[in-house]
Amino acid sequence: MTPIDDSAPLDAAELVDGVPVDELADYLDRGRTPRDPRIEGSAECRLYLQALDRVTRLSHASLEREAEREPDRDDIWITGLLETIRHEVVGGRDIPVGHPDPATKLSVTEAAARGLVRRAGDDLDGVLLSSTSFDGDVDTAGAPVVVRVTAAVRYGLDLNAVADQLRDRVAATLGLHTELAVTSIDVTVDDVWLPGDRGTGAGTGTEEARR
């Protein structure tokens, strides 16, 4: 028999597909073992884990250091980022994929496409995406769509070059995995990371600190 849980019910804002975000973070920390079928059977949880894993790997050391220096600001920033990711992983609209047989309907969810954009950005050296969105009727084949991304970028990088690289990568991944008619990709850099002077940051070769 299941013991009675007398703790306060979780707010929906703390859940991803019914799973508490803290539980997902703990699960990721444990290396996703033992395998939890409830989490692994949820596309939303898997998308959240993907993004959380990249954020954690990129920023763990620097966030710890910054937390000592500016605990309030850092906590607000990371909390805001995780909240944005939590919203992005919800299924959203279906993006149609063409098929010659009208009795066959293929699609990619908007959340999966946003996950691709986030992956493309986060995999770029010195870049961490803050948010991603699609403007336009993504559920209508051929309708023009504008992709908007905001990013935090390591200090010292050429922002125009970073924006160009980001556009190229986003266009490439959406072109490979969807049939979205992307008309433009708008990049906004809304934060800057300062390179640190010790250790190694994941994927960058230098430890990074965000200010």
Add this chain to the structure above:
Amino acid sequence: MTDEMVDAPETAETDQALSRALTRALRGTSGVVDVFDAHPVVEAAVTLVAEGLELAEPTGLVDVDRSGGLLSVAAHVATDVAVPTPQTLARAADVVRQTVAELGAGADEVVVSVTARLVEAPLEAAPPAE
């Protein structure tokens, strides 16, 4: 009692077997990393409870629905980031149609829907259960 009501349990059993067969077939499809539950949320919850109470045989993850002579099959999958997702989805739809035909699902028309809900590298998934 109508003939349709008499046949209903047998049809449901057949559709559950079809769902399980489709789930297996999709898991073996190139470019498909995983298969998610495509049943409507309430139905999936009821099934989960019934399976937990051992009142029902585990059902497949693919949603199979009949309406008149129409058989609707809906599948939700994770696709491999290294393979173009439209190709994978088309392949998955072919596998669904082939499996339905092989099992003789007995429908005049079959509508197939395949949705990619996640695109990831196969190695990103958790290790399989022991």
